Amino acid sequence: MSGEDDLVQLIANIHSAQKYQAVDSKVIERIGQIELAKRKNLKEAIKTTRSKLHQVATSFFTSPMDFATWKDGLQHLTHDVSNPKLHEFCRRLMGTHSSTDERLPILNEFYSTIFKDIAPIHSILDLACGLNPLAIPWMPIARDCAYYASDILPEMMDFLKSFFDHIRQKGKAVVLDLTSEIPTQKVQVALLLKTLPTLDQVDKHRARLLLDQIKAKYLVISYPVHSLGGKSRGMVQNYDAHFRSLTTNWKGTIQRFELTTELVFLLTHSDQ
Secondary structure, three states: OOHHHHHHHHHHHHHOOHHHOOOOHHHHHHHHHHHHHHOOOHHHHHHHHHHHHHHHOHHHEOOOOOHHHHHHHHOOOOOOOOOHHHHHHHHHHHOOEHHHHHHHHHHHHHHHHHOOOOOOEEEEEEOOOOOHHHHHHHOOEEEEEEEEEEEOOHHHHHHHHHHHHHHOOOEEEEEOOOOOOOOOOOEEEEEEEOOHHHHHOOOOOHHHHHHHHOOEEEEEEEEEOOOOOOOOOOHHHHHHHHHHHHOOOOOEEEEEEEOOOEEEEEEEEOOO
16 A cells, blocks of 8 residues: 555544544644654554644643534624623633633733733734634733734634624634744734644644744743643643753743743744
8 A cells, every 4th residue: 555545544534533623634634644654554653643633632622612603602792802791701712722721710910911011912923822812802912903813723713713803803813734834924922822842742843943933023932830631740840941942042032930820931032
């Protein structure tokens, strides 16, 4: 059997599982190609591809992703981002994704602390965003702020487009795989929230490339302080070391924030 036939079988096998159907097909193909090149046979490649996709995408959702119902729910809400009912809706949806769910207890503190010295924000690039754009009502952004969100789940990005339209937020929500593409637009702030450890599961060299090539004055990089299972032993120290290894020759300033649920670094480019 040829390598091309193996890839066709691998993709068909992955798509047969409902939990992976939400993932962009190009991402499945890319990871599948990498695993086929590394593994002894098709069965092993399928197993490791499933594991990687779980790590980079599907493991974060704590309940079913009912994007159609979510879009319908928007129609019954005000466009006003300061409205408590809209806030309640956003918080409820962010609670379905482990990354944003962990941030909910410190949502006000998170953005007021990190953006304190650089607000108001006029443009944001939110990479591997998950449901983080739903936190826009808590962000100190300017009225004319352009918000560019990207992730590898097409239906989620379609929902976020609807959310942007509903709150009249300037910007875009697009499907983008950070392991194969780096956005080229210039922005004031780029967010890589809990993203780099996930990228390492696919390509351990990708993180430094992103830091070098993202065109942003400020980069916000964060790491979880607890695993999805709630364990925290050594995580802050390990991720601190991981970050330091990535930024050994960083040309600019670095601020560090150790918050209750997240370890955050604010990097300022000296040449942007």
